[in-house]
Amino acid sequence: MVETSNLSYAYKNGTVMAFPNIGLSPGEHLLVIGPSGVGKTTLLYLMAGLLPPLKGTVAIDGTKLNALSRKALDRFRGEQIGLIFQQYHFIKSLNVSENLLLRQSFPLKGHDKKRGYELTERLGLAEHLDKKVTALSQGQQQRLGIALGLIHRPKIIFADEPTSNLDDENCAKVIDLLKEEAKICQSSLLIITHDQRVKSHFQNHILL
């Protein structure tokens, strides 16, 4: 599902960072673990086609990202990739259900309301659909962030430090949720973290 080969990235200050090759089969879960400052997030953005690599290639589901035009890359990302961020990002002028609807609307035309209901039901957001996103609690925001990464049934989910602000109990919950949802939508899951607690939940990990 994800194949990187000889990826490297040049930072603005001139430092060049090289990354180990990563391979992930469809439906597989992978943990990329490493301390702060080794370029974990950079790797994630490289794989999502949001940063241009200095060298190397990224292929997702057989499609080489650097072979796509800008327009095609944007479309591909929108359809095939789900991103879950360390800090939550929402559209503040829209309410919860509108945020979810928006994620399904571009670049795909039309949306699947049923999918939205099921997902928010499972994530315990069903009764908050009409709320402003700023009115949600920390935990609810986190779950909405996860929902936004999943709702469009991406082939691959990239999650960046999804547990960094959580206590042990919630950390386990979120990991279970991610794994479960990835399984339900038959997506591959790639988590990037420095959180050692996550390690025990995954069989596959790569150390950066």
Place this chain on the structure above:
Amino acid sequence: MKLGYLAFKNMISKPLNLVLSLLLLSLSVSLVTFVLQLSQQLSGQLHKNIAPFDMVVGAKGSPLQLVLSSVLHVDFPTGNIKLKDAALLQKHPFVETAIPVSYGDNYKGFRILGTEVEYLNQYGAELSEGTLYKEAFEVIAGSKVAQQLDLQVGDRFISAHGFATADSQEHDEHPFIVKGILASTGTVVDQLLITTVESIWEAHEHDGNNDPDKDKGHKEVGGEHESEKEITALLVTFKSPLGMVQLPRFINENTPMQAALPGFEVQRLVGLLGSGAKTVNGIALAILLVSALSIFISLLKTIRERKQELALLRTYGLRTVQLLGLALMEGLFLAVLGFVSGWLLGRLGIWGISQYMQISYGYGLQIMAPERFEFFLFGLVIVLTIIATLLASRSIFKLNVAETLSDV
């Protein structure tokens, strides 16, 4: 979900910014359209009302006042002229028609004008019911007078001295009888009560002596002898353009009367109005630029504040041009809303001032459909908004998604 919905939601999410930008825009648009409509309609009305006559002859005084009072029926007359002096002019070879007009009375604020039937022909006024007047104290009513006072053919009324209802004293002896009602002409005729010149003389013969403190506008028009009979003014059309050149000067230098050219006087008046309108237009244009600036600043601010949201939308698969479209839609919503509300405000102003003018001067204004210039103004507002939006949106092209969403 459509991008337009998101743009709309974004726009109303900052109500304070929205209201400020809208207020500035609609203020400038309403000023421009209001002043334009006002000056256009006023000058249109003025020209329509003076069109039938080339020259007006009256008592010496201000020529503008003479035109205003005797042709446009708004100001007080400069005085009276002797009928025998006026009669000489009527026979002048350059003169086509010379219609005497006489004033002095009103009925509930509407002026009663003593004149010949030819006066009506000059304005193309036609009866909608009843007949023309033949005898003294028979009167025909302009369409607006009839409508507002609910006058019917056969009604009788008592006139009062002067031009305004408040300061007048009624003539007891001579009721006027309504003989006919005129169809609307869209000119001053609509707000006049028209009768024979003799009616005015006769109404004043009887109370001329016991009326020492006449109100300001009222001049005694009566006279026992034919030679002392007076009229207020003579409305003249020329046979040849030579009359325009020679007669006014001749009259002003050699007779106790004054000649004024309505076209010239009205042009002067419109010129005065025009410079006022230009000033207001200049101010409105300045406000328009400020409003474009305010749209620019508010968009610049919101784009900065929403940088993360824009980056998020890029991860959702939206292209840079779609983000630009989002900003443009927000700006254009604002522009259209501001323009439409400003336009409506301008028309509301016209309606308001029309009500006032109707009461004070008997002139009303019309609420016109959007005009060519207003479409042009709309285009200008749209173009300004697009420019402001594009300038404010430059950062969208430089948006670094990874850096904006995470510390990379």
